[in-house]
Amino acid sequence: MDELRISPQDAAKKVAAGDAILLDVVTTPAWLSLSKVPRGALRIPPEEIADRLHEVPPTGEVIAFCT
Numbered sequence: 001m002d003e004l005r006i007s008p009q010d011a012a013k014k015v016a017a018g019d020a021i022l023l024d025v026v027t028t029p030a031w032l033s034l035s036k037v038p039r040g041a042l043r044i045p046p047e048e049i050a051d052r053l054h055e056v057p058p059t060g061e062v063i064a065f066c067t
Contacts, residue, residue: 011063015040020061025049
């Protein structure tokens, strides 16, 4: 499973280079309790992902994160 993980530093580099987007799939209750969230992330709570999948760009790398 470690091959599916990426460090926050490497994720930030990919996003900054335009090679990936961040997909925030943190649950709404958890998201409301966060002190900060990554800027520029596409936020789609897990309970909405099926209905909003069309919002995720069809090409490029998607880096999803949750709590």
